[in-house]
Amino acid sequence: MFRHDLPAPEWFTADDSVLGVALVFPLQGPAGIFGPTCELCARLAAEEVNRDGGVLGRELRLVPVDGSGPPHGVAGQVEALVDLGVVQGVTGWHISSVRQALAPRIAHRIPYVYTALYEGGEDTAGVFLTSETPRDQLRPAMDLLAHERGVRRWFVVGNDYVWPRRTARAARAYARAAGGCVAGEAYLPLGTDDFEPVLRRVERADADGVLMLLVGSDAVRFNRAFTAYGLHARCLRLSTLMDENMLLASGPAATEDLYSTAGFFASLANGDTLDFHGRYAARYGVEAPALGSLGESCYEGVLLLAALLRRAGTLDVSAIGAAAGAVSYEGPRGLLHLRDSHVRQRIYLARADGLDFDVLTELEPRGSRP
Numbered sequence: 392m393f394r395h396d397l398p399a400p401e402w403f404t405a406d407d408s409v410l411g412v413a414l415v416f417p418l419q420g421p422a423g424i425f426g427p428t429c430e431l432c433a434r435l436a437a438e439e440v441n442r443d444g445g446v447l448g449r450e451l452r453l454v455p456v457d458g459s460g461p462p463h464g465v466a467g468q469v470e471a472l473v474d475l476g477v478v479q480g481v482t483g484w485h486i487s488s489v490r491q492a493l494a495p496r497i498a499h500r501i502p503y504v505y506t507a508l509y510e511g512g513e514d515t516a517g518v519f520l521t522s523e524t525p526r527d528q529l530r531p532a533m534d535l536l537a538h539e540r541g542v543r544r545w546f547v548v549g550n551d552y553v554w555p556r557r558t559a560r561a562a563r564a565y566a567r568a569a570g571g572c573v574a575g576e577a578y579l580p581l582g583t584d585d586f587e588p589v590l591r592r593v594e595r596a597d598a599d600g601v602l603m604l605l606v607g608s609d610a611v612r613f614n615r616a617f618t619a620y621g622l623h624a625r626c627l628r629l630s631t632l633m634d635e636n637m638l639l640a641s642g643p644a645a646t647e648d649l650y651s652t653a654g655f656f657a658s659l660a661n662g663d664t665l666d667f668h669g670r671y672a673a674r675y676g677v678e679a680p681a682l683g684s685l686g687e688s689c690y691e692g693v694l695l696l697a698a699l700l701r702r703a704g705t706l707d708v709s710a711i712g713a714a715a716g717a718v719s720y721e722g723p724r725g726l727l728h729l730r731d732s733h734v735r736q737r738i739y740l741a742r743a744d745g746l747d748f749d750v751l752t753e754l755e756p757r758g759s760r761p
Contacts, residue, residue: 397692403483403752405450408450409450409452409482409543409619410447410451410700411453411472411479412434412451412478412481413454413456413469413473413480413482415431415456415457415458415483415484415489416429416455416456416457416484416689417458417467417607418457418498419457421609422489424607424637425637425683425684428634428683429483429484429686429689430689432681432688432690433453433687433692433693435690436666436722437452438572440693440697446697446701447701447705449498452695453693453698454477454478454608455482456472460491462486463492465489466492469481469493469496470497470654473500473501477675478501479501479597480501481501481502481503481690482498482503482504482692482719483505486507487510487554487675490505490507490518490576494513495516498708499516499517500708501668502519502711503517503710504518504520504699505518506520507523507612508524508528508631509524510524511524511525512557514731517711518730518731518732519715521695522688523631523653523720523738524733525561525565526561527557529562529633531755532631533562533569533602536629536743537571541599543571543572544572544600545562545574545599545601545602546601546626547573547577547593547601548586548603548605548613549576550581551581552621556578557601557606561680562602567731570708574598575592577589577592579605583609583612586616590616590620590691593622593626598626599626600620600627600628603630604634610632610633610641611637611640611641615641615642615650620646628650629652630650630651631651631652633743634683634684635688636680637683638746639746643745647741649742650740650741650742651740651743652739653684653686653738653739654737654738654739654742656739656741656748657682658685658750659750663723663724667682667687683744687723690722690723691722694720695729700714702714702715702718713734715729725733726738737755738754738756739751
């Protein structure tokens with residue numbers, strides 16, 4: 392659904408002085424836990440773009456759309472905004488099922504910057520991705536944990552849709568290459584709150600590592616149940632979707648031996664991250680929702696969209712695609728470049744440490760394709 396707290400109805404009318412961008416992000420459901428950070432980070436980026444002169448002589452204005460609904464319903468809402476001429480671009484964090492429904496309906500008409508980590512392989516013309524993919528995010532993390540922690544038997548616990556299932560398929564190959572295996576898999580509906588049957592399966596499988604491919608509050612509830620069951624004493628966890636908001640909600644008692652891998656952690660001690668912290672706190676105050684990779688990705692999405700349009704000098708999707716190979720921009724993740732429609736970036740492995748992440752190392756990239 393559309394936000395009903397927008398300041399004025401003219402946000403949903405065409406305006407040639409404004410470049411409208413649909414910001415598709417979760418307002419409810421499991422991913423709603425980091426939705427507020429997604430919106431605040433995107434708004435901060437839009438304000439900075441506008442202070443720098445806007446895009447193509449226009450003010451960039453975000454039009455929030457709830458991305459947590461049924462995928463084809465979300466796609467229909469965004470397509471209606473495109474049809475009405477209200478938006479000339481799309482960005483935001485939403486699950487892969489929404490992207491798969493949305494891309495065929497709008498990507499040939501307007502540029503679409505997808506910011507969520509995903510399963511890899513997206514090559515629809517007009518879609519550009521700031522996202523981490525399993526080859527560079529998951530594989531080196533599994534290799535490192537096999538070498539440093541002796542993890543050989545993995546158990547995959549994920550939500551039941553395309554990202555967890557395809558990522559698990561890649562994980563099977565990565566585990567074999569490291570001398571191990573995936574000993575079991577379980578896929579659960581979004582919104583699951585009873586994990587005991589799955590935990591019994593993890594225990595019976597004698598797993599020494601659990602690959603968590605759970606979204607938002609589902610991962611929070613799993614962390615608590617995992618610890619209450621006592622598995623934290625015998626089995627580490629690795630997640631490619633675990634940000635600071637989810638860590639805080641899980642609580643320090645439920646995150647022992649929990650690893651996360653991402654292109655951004657709020658605890659990174661470098662100039663880009665510290666500068667971003669300062670701007671975010673100055674704009675929203677010290678009590679704003681916690682910064683994390685999932686919300687920060689929406690900041691990246693707005694910056695990349697602006698860079699694409701500025702480089703192409705037009706709203707024409709074909710021209711934008713032709714110019715994309717020369718696009719770069721600088722943000723909280725450093726100076727980034729596009730290749731094969733994907734942003735190339737550093738990926739880190741971190742371990743939960745109380746209410747924050749201890750960033751352990753930068754992971755070595757694996758090949759050139761996502």
